Amino acid sequence: MSVETLTYDALGARLNISPVAARSLARRLRLPRSLSDDGKALVSVDLAEIRHTPQPPGRRQAGAVAQLTAKVVALQAEIVQLEAMAAGHRADFERERERAERLVTELLHAAAETTAAREAAARLEGEVAVLRARARTDSSIDKTERRLGQLAATLVESDRKAARG
Structure with a gap:
């Protein structure tokens, strides 16, 4: 068991893997690390204890790329x-919004007509009350009847x- 102190480049060369893979392996195995005088990371490792067989890079990636490409195509179709x-829902929304705006306009118009009708009814009730009071005190029934006829015409x-409307 001989412990060697190697850089990630050297460890990768010894194990026939890339320096990035060597760094990942050192971190995964929690190998002790230190810094050299030139600032490079050094890993203390006993190569006899490491049982690492590198995976061929092309075979695994080709299958993954094909799967990911198929998934991207499926997701793009789903997006379409x-x-x-969404366009159909937007059209429905626009149609319903226009319908609601028309209904609000009609409602405001009906409210205005209702208010005007209430005012007219209040005015006419006041006039009828005045005429009834006059009819009791005044002997000229012709005037009262004429005015009641005018009120009836106004009501009609x-x-x-x-x-x-």
Whole structure:
């Protein structure tokens, strides 16, 4: 058992692997490390105890690349489908938004008409109350009847406007 102090380059050359793989192996095995005078990392290792067989780089990567390429193509197809679905949802959203805007406009118009009708009804009720009071105190029934006829005509006209709108 002879312990040697090697750089990652030297360890990689001895094990027939890259310096990056040698560094990864040293970290994985938790080999003691130190720095040399020139700033390079040195690893203390007993090569007889390390049982490392390097994997051929091309075989494993080719299969992984093919799988990843297939997955990328599948994901791109899914993205296209999702974009088409999103476009359909966007069109539905726009259509519903326009419909809601129309309904809000109609609602505001109906609210304005309702307010106007309530004001007219309040005004007419006030006039009817005045006429009834006059009819009790005043002997001129013709004026009262004429005014009631005008009020009735106003009510009919307001009702027709409400039916048209």
